[in-house]
Every structure is written in structure tokens, then in C-alpha cells.
Amino acid sequence: MNNFKLLLFTLFLLLLITFVQIKTDLFVLFEEGTGNFTTQINGENYPKTLTDVTGISYQLTQPPQRILSATLVTDHILADLIDPARLVAVSSYVDYPSLSNIVGFYDKSISRTQGEIESMLALQPDLVFVASYSNPETVRYLLRSGIAIVRLSEFKSFNDIFNNINIVASVTDTQQQAQDVIKQIQNRLQHIQKQVADKPKPRVLYYDMNGYSVGGDSLMDEAITISGGLNVTAGVLPDGENRISEELAISLQPDVIVMNQWVFNQNEGQASPAEILMAKTAWQNVPAIKHNRVYAVPGTWLRSVSQHRIKGVEAISKLLHPDITLAQESKNDL
Structure with missing residues (x-):
């Protein structure tokens, strides 16, 4: 009898574990996450x-x-x-x-x-x-x-x-409209890539004053690469957006630093993030600071995950390589 009770109890535990696992798996499908949840x-x-x-x-x-x-x-x-x-x-x-x-x-x-x-x-x-x-x-x-x-x-x-x-x-x-938008972006990207292909590639740090940067496998990493630069945090930080200590950021000795210029900084007359960073004593020996190559770019361009991201790439490419030209923007520009 005791063995029978033990068997029933074991079966009950197995069923309970299975139920909890199934419920957990279903719940995870609704959780905010970074996996591929695309319809x-x-x-x-x-x-x-x-x-x-x-x-x-x-x-x-x-x-x-x-x-x-x-x-x-x-x-x-x-x-x-x-x-x-x-x-x-x-x-x-x-x-x-x-x-x-x-x-x-x-x-x-x-x-x-x-x-x-x-x-x-x-x-x-x-x-x-x-x-x-x-x-x-x-x-x-x-x-x-x-x-x-x-x-x-x-x-x-x-x-x-x-x-x-x-x-x-x-x-x-609206497939035709989509193809028109995509083709325009591709043309603008290719126009940049052709011009920077043989140019020296400055070492670039994307840096947020809140202590964030971006590693590989990310839009920012791709934007820096397309623009003719090298992302200094690729391979140093995990892929995607991550926290970075000020000490590590300084130790990477970037040639160029790109930062977010949020609209509220501009409208209220506050110092830009670039000006704030350049005034920091600890950063004075960083090449980007010494050569005045710290730039604040509109955050709406740098952070967009839509077709407007092209504006961020064009802005970075002109900062890294001022002599290049940008593709003629169409009358119905993005």
C-alpha cells in the first residue's frame, strides 16, 4: 500500500511540474523580450x-x-x-x-x-x-x-x-510604397559606402551620459561601420546596448565620440552632452577630446528603428569624413 501511495504521489508531482512548465512557457510568449516574436x-x-x-x-x-x-x-x-x-x-x-x-x-x-x-x-x-x-x-x-x-x-x-x-x-x-522607401534608403547607404571604402577608419565610441554604449550586432554598430568607422566597443561589450564604466570608456581611447543631442538640450539653452563631456577632467587625454572630435547628433536620428535611421548614418558619416557628399534627397524625403 505504501508503495502504491508513493507511486501516486510521484505521478502527481510529475503532472504538476509538467503543468507549471507549460504555463510558464505560455506566459513567456507574452513577456517583453528580445527574441523573435514577429508575426x-x-x-x-x-x-x-x-x-x-x-x-x-x-x-x-x-x-x-x-x-x-x-x-x-x-x-x-x-x-x-x-x-x-x-x-x-x-x-x-x-x-x-x-x-x-x-x-x-x-x-x-x-x-x-x-x-x-x-x-x-x-x-x-x-x-x-x-x-x-x-x-x-x-x-x-x-x-x-x-x-x-x-x-x-x-x-x-x-x-x-x-x-x-x-x-x-x-x-x-502598400507594397509599392514600401519598395520606394527601401530603395531610397539603400541608395543613400550605398552612396556613403562607396565614398568611405578606401578611407582610414577612425575609432568611434558611441557614449550616453547615463553611462551606456553599444556593442556589436546592433543598429549603432552597423551605422558606425557603414559610415566608415570602427566601433571601439564591438567585442568589448556584449552585443546590443550595455552599461559602460567611465574608466572603460576612457581606456578605449576613441578618435571620435558620438553622443545624443536631445531636443530639450537645444530648446532650453543647456550645454550639449558633447560640451559637458569635453569639460570633464578625466577625459582630457582621450584623442577625441584633444582633437575636438566629440559630436552630439539628434537622438531622434541615432535611436530611430525606422526608415529615419538613415539620417543618423548620414550625420555620423559626415562627422567622420567631412569631405564626402550625401545622396540628393528626394522631394518626398523621409
């Missing part, structure tokens, strides 16, 4: 099937006409793809000068969302754009609501930017 889209023409990483699918039978963009990246992408009349809401961040490259583009008649599920559902959207960093509770409710959801999750390279533009275009039936 899979099947179908060249409508109807198209949208499949979330959780396995939940939705069939989009026609081009959506009541689109809700709950992320700044899709606010930017959609601005170059669709008629704004198809939007019921964009993210509230689109109006922040320190974050947005398109302040004033969207009419105030288009609602702004901060991700509150009740107000989003009240707008009765037929398509909602979210991202891997969106509030997991909000995404969970949206997926259960029966509304078509597209989730973007990869933001580490220009190829990711192009892929995200194509995903947005695929579900909004």
Missing part, C-alpha cells in the same frame, strides 16, 4: 493569415481601414505608406520632439494611444500594430479579442528595418 504572414493576396508566436492566428480578408498603431516605429513606417485617413490612432509618442521624427505629421483628429486596452478596443480597429516591447498584458488581451494583430520584434540592423517595412506593407496593401 508570420501567409498569403500573397487577401485573405492573409496572421500567426502570432503564441500560435494564435487571424485571417485578414481585405486591406484594413481602421488601423491602430500602438508603437512609434509603426507610426513612422505608416507615415510613408498609407493615407492617414486609414488610421484610427497612433502612439502618443509621435508628438514628443525628443523621440519622434514626424512631430506634427498626423492630424490631431487621429486619436493618440498610450496602450490602454479599453480605449484601444473602443476605437474598433481592424488591425493593431504592437512590438516585442509592448506591454505583455495589453498584447494578451488584444490577441484574445479577435482583432488582427501584427507584432514586430527585430530592430538590430537595416535589414530588420527593411523587413519590418515589408511586413507593414504586406498587411496594409
Whole structure:
């Protein structure tokens, strides 16, 4: 009898462990993270099937006409793809000068969302754009609501930017507009790359006054490389954005330092991050300081994960190699 009870107890524990693991795995799918959570889209023409990483699918039978963009990246992408009349809401961040490259583009008649599920559902959207960093509770409710959801999750390279533009275009039936945007960016990048190919490559540090820099496998690393520089933290810091001590940053002895110039610094007459850093005693023997090569570039260009990232690359390339030219920007520039 005792052996039978032990067997039952063991089976109960195994079932409990299995249940907890399954529940944990499902919960993780909704967690904010850095994995590939991008929605899979099947179908060249409508109807198209949208499949979330959780396995939940939705069939989009026609081009959506009541689109809700709950992320700044899709606010930017959609601005170059669709008629704004198809939007019921964009993210509230689109109006922040320190974050947005398109302040004033969207009419105030288009609602702004901060991700509150009740107000989003009240707008009765037929398509909602979210991202891997969106509030997991909000995404969970949206997926259960029966509304078509597209989730973007990869933001580490220009190829990711192009892929995200194509995903947005695929579900909004704006493929030609997307190809025009992508082609323009590619032309501008190639124009820079051809000119810097044979030039000496200065050692560049991207540095944030809050003590952050960026390692390899990131948009900033790629931007520095395309611009004809060498990212001094690649291989020193882990991939992506990471904290960096002031001592380590100084020890890397960069030739050039690139920093964020946020809008509030400019508007309130405060010293730029570049001026603050150059005045620090501990940094005086760094080559970039000695040769006055510390530059503050608008953060909206340096931090964008949309098509507007090209502006950051062009700004860095001109700072590293002042003699190069930039591609002629089209009349409908990004």
C-alpha cells in the first residue's frame, strides 16, 4: 500500500511540474523580450493569415481601414505608406520632439494611444500594430479579442528595418510604397559606402551620459561601420546596448565620440552632452577630446528603428569624413 501511495504521489508531482512548465512557457510568449516574436504572414493576396508566436492566428480578408498603431516605429513606417485617413490612432509618442521624427505629421483628429486596452478596443480597429516591447498584458488581451494583430520584434540592423517595412506593407496593401522607401534608403547607404571604402577608419565610441554604449550586432554598430568607422566597443561589450564604466570608456581611447543631442538640450539653452563631456577632467587625454572630435547628433536620428535611421548614418558619416557628399534627397524625403 505504501508503495502504491508513493507511486501516486510521484505521478502527481510529475503532472504538476509538467503543468507549471507549460504555463510558464505560455506566459513567456507574452513577456517583453528580445527574441523573435514577429508575426508570420501567409498569403500573397487577401485573405492573409496572421500567426502570432503564441500560435494564435487571424485571417485578414481585405486591406484594413481602421488601423491602430500602438508603437512609434509603426507610426513612422505608416507615415510613408498609407493615407492617414486609414488610421484610427497612433502612439502618443509621435508628438514628443525628443523621440519622434514626424512631430506634427498626423492630424490631431487621429486619436493618440498610450496602450490602454479599453480605449484601444473602443476605437474598433481592424488591425493593431504592437512590438516585442509592448506591454505583455495589453498584447494578451488584444490577441484574445479577435482583432488582427501584427507584432514586430527585430530592430538590430537595416535589414530588420527593411523587413519590418515589408511586413507593414504586406498587411496594409502598400507594397509599392514600401519598395520606394527601401530603395531610397539603400541608395543613400550605398552612396556613403562607396565614398568611405578606401578611407582610414577612425575609432568611434558611441557614449550616453547615463553611462551606456553599444556593442556589436546592433543598429549603432552597423551605422558606425557603414559610415566608415570602427566601433571601439564591438567585442568589448556584449552585443546590443550595455552599461559602460567611465574608466572603460576612457581606456578605449576613441578618435571620435558620438553622443545624443536631445531636443530639450537645444530648446532650453543647456550645454550639449558633447560640451559637458569635453569639460570633464578625466577625459582630457582621450584623442577625441584633444582633437575636438566629440559630436552630439539628434537622438531622434541615432535611436530611430525606422526608415529615419538613415539620417543618423548620414550625420555620423559626415562627422567622420567631412569631405564626402550625401545622396540628393528626394522631394518626398523621409
